[in-house]
Structures are given as structure tokens and as C-alpha cells.
Amino acid sequence: MSRFWHPFANMAATTKHGRVVFTRGRDCMLFDVEGNEYFDATAGLWYCAVGHGRERIAAAIGRQAAELASCTCFDVYASDVTLRLADRIAAASPVEDPRVFLTSGGSDSVDTAGKIIRRHFALRDQPQKTMMIAREGAYHGMHAYGTSLAGIPGNHDGWGTLIPEVAHIGAFDLEALERTIVELGAERVAAFFAEPVIGAGGVFPPPQGYLRQAAEICRRHGVLLVCDEVVTGVGRLGQWSTSDRFGVRPDLMLMAKALTSGYQPLGAVVVSGAVAEPFYAGEGEWLKHGYTYSGHATACAAAMENLDILEEEALFDRVVELEPKLPALLGSLAELDAVSEVRTAGLLAAIQLDAAELERRGATAAEVNEGCRDRGQITRLLSCGALQFSPPFTATEEQIGRFAEAVEEAVTAVGSGSKKVAQTGP
Ligand SMILES: Cc1ncc(COP(=O)(O)O)c(C=O)c1O
Incomplete structure (x- = not known):
């Protein structure tokens, strides 16, 4: 056994x-x-x-592992393939002036987004802007942020309080989104997390126009829109991004899964230039967050080869x-x-x-x-x-x-x- x-x-x-x-x-x-x-x-x-x-991906992994399996990406370091992959993800994603933070999977991406958002507002002198709104039926992975954002009761319950600053609303209830922001106070609400199509909650596509209207409500109230595309990204709905398909440019977009087709564990957080600005501008600011395997060279090589196959075989089509x-x-x-x-x-x-x-x-x-x-x-x-x-x-x-x-x-x-x-x- x-x-x-x-x-x-x-x-x-x-x-x-x-x-x-x-x-x-x-x-x-x-x-x-x-x-x-x-x-x-x-x-x-x-x-x-x-x-x-796919032997091509196995071979790409083998080549990269033999050349440089991995190196630290903290501080000033990176591998060449890490930079190439980040730029490829940035170029394909419907996020304004994007920066790409790499992780080892979807749950990492969700936690990273939660922390970047909180630091962003703290650095913008709005430290009270910490509340996140999530939806019933949502699945955002199983780290502390994801478990707290979960809208599937069995996944959310039983752990005690992890991240207390989360409010839940009905999956497609636009009126509840706006009301919740107003009731909590827009000055306290940092972000709204949404899967463009609810996945693990049961495959629920949104009503026509839902995501665009949600994005508009968020914009009006200064709330960041986080599209969790861990399932819906990289072609699952025929395009790189399902936010794009629904006509929406999120402030942060989360990815994983089909980025490597699972040949290596890898995730990404695509962050808008406006959200990244306090970390990049002037004297900048350390982001004291990262994983040993953020930007892992072999995982990035697997992703590059996988994306080549998706393109060459026109698999989104x-x-x-x-x-x-x-x-x-x-x-x-x-x-x-x-x-x-x-x-x-x-x-x-x-x-x-x-x-x-x-x-x-x-x-x-x-x-x-x-x-x-x-x-x-x-x-x-x-x-x-x-x-x-x-x-x-x-x-x-x-x-x-x-x-x-x-x-x-x-x-x-x-x-x-x-x-x-x-x-x-x-
Ligand atoms: C929408 C969504 N976000 C995040 C995750 C978590 O990803 P991972 O299991 O790679 O940590 C999942 C996993 O299914 C997911 O469906």
C-alpha cells in the first residue's frame, strides 16, 4: 500500500x-x-x-534541463528562456502595458495577485483598500487567498478564517456587485475576482454582456478586475484569453494549466502597468514575494514548446x-x-x-x-x-x-x- x-x-x-x-x-x-x-x-x-x-515538449525539457535546469530569478537574475516566455505571454494578453510574474501554478497566481493588489494600494496610500469580492461557485485554487475566495462551500468551509477581507456575491449578479462595493465603501474594496466562465464550480458560462458590465462597474468605483483564466486561458474557449473574447481588459489576468499543457508546473500573473507602477517607478519598491521556482527555466522551456505546438497545429482554431x-x-x-x-x-x-x-x-x-x-x-x-x-x-x-x-x-x-x-x- x-x-x-x-x-x-x-x-x-x-x-x-x-x-x-x-x-x-x-x-x-x-x-x-x-x-x-x-x-x-x-x-x-x-x-x-x-x-x-508530446516528444517535442519532452525533448525541449531535456535540452533545457541539460543546459540550465533552473536558476534563481530573485533580484537581478533570470534565465533567457524565462524572459522570452514572459514577453510572449505579455504580447498575447489583453492587459494594458503588462508585466508578467511567473509562479508554479494557479493557486500561486491567485495568492500572488492578492498580495500584489494589497501592496499596490498600500503604496498608493490607500492601505484600507483590502476587501476582495468573489462569486458563488468560484474556484480560485487552494492557497489561503484561493480558499477564502472560493464560492464552492465545501472548499471554503472548515479551515477557520484565512483571509477575512472577502465578500461573496451571486455568480452573475451585477446589481449585487455594485451594491456590495457601495455598502462596503469603494475606498475599502480592492478587487473583484472572476472566472470568465466558472469552471470547477460546474461550467457556467456568463449571460451575454456580463463580464463587460462587471468591468464597467469596477472601473467606475476604482476596483481592480482580476480575471482568473487558469482554466479559460490559452485556448480553452478558442482564444488566448476569454476576457478578450468577452471584450474585457482586466487589471490582472491569472494563468496556469494549458500554458505548459501540464508538462511542467507553471503559472503566470499578468499585471497592468498601472498596478505595477508603484513597484517600477522612481525609486521603486521591493516586492517581498516570490517562489523558489518563479521563472523556472525548464518549466518556461516546456511552455515555449507547448505554445509553439498550439500555434503550428492551429489548435485554438x-x-x-x-x-x-x-x-x-x-x-x-x-x-x-x-x-x-x-x-x-x-x-x-x-x-x-x-x-x-x-x-x-x-x-x-x-x-x-x-x-x-x-x-x-x-x-x-x-x-x-x-x-x-x-x-x-x-x-x-x-x-x-x-x-x-x-x-x-x-x-x-x-x-x-x-x-x-x-x-x-x-
Ligand atoms: C480558475 C482556477 N483558478 C485557480 C486554480 C488553481 O490552480 P492550481 O491547482 O494549479 O493551483 C484552478 C485549478 O483548477 C482554477 O480552476
Whole structure:
């Protein structure tokens, strides 16, 4: 029995039910130690945009590791590939006069944003401007800021108070955004955090015009807009940035995941020149924040190669091509009694299981998830009771069609067996 403590797991249940141990990945397929083959319908945890087993990225990692695996990026130091990647991210991002702070993942990016924002206002003689507004259903990673900003109750609760200066509002409630700013006092509200499309909360695309109107409210009240594009960035909705797609230029934009397609851990915070100004102008100011692996050369080399592949194979266009087909490929699942809705956006979908219908049948959503796995499909049960669909951008219509068939079979089959304890992801 391995001593590995799984993230987002109930270890009693994981120990009892046994692990699924993967040994190999090729394009959209994963292979386990027992020789079973699975379609990776979640692209790992939303990240594997270019698919598994890309030798080009492995070779780029090997070359960089042999030349200079990593060096400190604190103070005056950097690696050449770190600078090239930061400039590439800056050039692609819809942030005014951008500066790019590199991290090791999405949660790092969220915490970094929270701290940069607080220092920004402190240096602007507004130290009382510390409140952050976040949304119900939001997922912003699991560091202290992310846990406090979380709008998924199970993730937010149970830790005591981490960052107390957070207010939550309804996911798409523009009136609540403005009212909360006014009630708290704009002089106290530093930032509004939003995922352009709510991801782990259940794949909820916003109503038309929502993000633009939210950006306008923030601008009017001097509140910074932070777009968390850890899931929606780097092509998941067919463009580098989904803020851009919705016509919005955030003050800070957070990225991770598809930046490297998961071949190395890497995240980024793209910060506007105006927010960075007190750190850069005049005598400047030390930002006493950073990670050992901020700007890690090998992670940056993996990102560069991954971005080359995305460009050369026009994989954002592939998402644009698949997006209008998804409702037809997956939508008929909504006709099943135990599926209440199928939501899609870009190459993202959530198949919302109907908890009441499953209960009536004496079945659980966890059994549906397992049934999908038994049929060679790796999906994931989100805490709202929906199955996640976010495959590599290389997924074919045939593969998506087979996924839909397997989900239909799994949903139809449940109800005869005994109940199992539900295990849900973030
Ligand atoms: C929107 C969003 N922000 C932040 C994170 C945290 O990223 P990480 O798990 O790399 O720390 C996630 C992870 O799923 C995410 O979906």
C-alpha cells in the first residue's frame, strides 16, 4: 500500500476502493498499470491542451534541463528562456502595458495577485483598500487567498478564517456587485475576482454582456478586475484569453494549466502597468514575494514548446471548430431522466446529473462517474454534481461521440446496485 496521500480525496474511501494508476499517455488516451485504455475527457485537471506524450515538449525539457535546469530569478537574475516566455505571454494578453510574474501554478497566481493588489494600494496610500469580492461557485485554487475566495462551500468551509477581507456575491449578479462595493465603501474594496466562465464550480458560462458590465462597474468605483483564466486561458474557449473574447481588459489576468499543457508546473500573473507602477517607478519598491521556482527555466522551456505546438497545429482554431458542435455531440444526454442539463462553452462542458432522480433510483452520482471509468472514460464528478468534460484540443468528434455514448450507458445502468459514498472533486 503506497503512502501517497492523494489531493482532493477521502483517503479512507480511496484506500478501500483502490487506486487507478496510470503509466502512459498518448494524445487523448491514458493507459493504466493493468493495460486498460481510457479517453482523458478532462485533459488531466483541465490542462493537457496539446494531448499527452508530446516528444517535442519532452525533448525541449531535456535540452533545457541539460543546459540550465533552473536558476534563481530573485533580484537581478533570470534565465533567457524565462524572459522570452514572459514577453510572449505579455504580447498575447489583453492587459494594458503588462508585466508578467511567473509562479508554479494557479493557486500561486491567485495568492500572488492578492498580495500584489494589497501592496499596490498600500503604496498608493490607500492601505484600507483590502476587501476582495468573489462569486458563488468560484474556484480560485487552494492557497489561503484561493480558499477564502472560493464560492464552492465545501472548499471554503472548515479551515477557520484565512483571509477575512472577502465578500461573496451571486455568480452573475451585477446589481449585487455594485451594491456590495457601495455598502462596503469603494475606498475599502480592492478587487473583484472572476472566472470568465466558472469552471470547477460546474461550467457556467456568463449571460451575454456580463463580464463587460462587471468591468464597467469596477472601473467606475476604482476596483481592480482580476480575471482568473487558469482554466479559460490559452485556448480553452478558442482564444488566448476569454476576457478578450468577452471584450474585457482586466487589471490582472491569472494563468496556469494549458500554458505548459501540464508538462511542467507553471503559472503566470499578468499585471497592468498601472498596478505595477508603484513597484517600477522612481525609486521603486521591493516586492517581498516570490517562489523558489518563479521563472523556472525548464518549466518556461516546456511552455515555449507547448505554445509553439498550439500555434503550428492551429489548435485554438480546432476549439473554435468544435465549440458549435458540442451541443449536438453531448446535448442529447440532457434527454436522459437522470441528466438535468448539459452546459457547454468553448471545449468545456458539464453534464449535470439530476440528484433527485438518482436518489429515486437508489443510485449515486459517484456510481455514474465509476460507470464512465468502467467504460474507458476519465471524467470527474464536480461538487455541483456534474460530470466534467474538457478534453485535449486534439480530441476528435468520434472520441467525443464515444464519450457521450459511454456516459449515456453509465447513467442508464445505475440504480440497481448498492449505494456508495459520494466522492466529489473541487
Ligand atoms: C480558475 C482556477 N483558478 C485557480 C486554480 C488553481 O490552480 P492550481 O491547482 O494549479 O493551483 C484552478 C485549478 O483548477 C482554477 O480552476
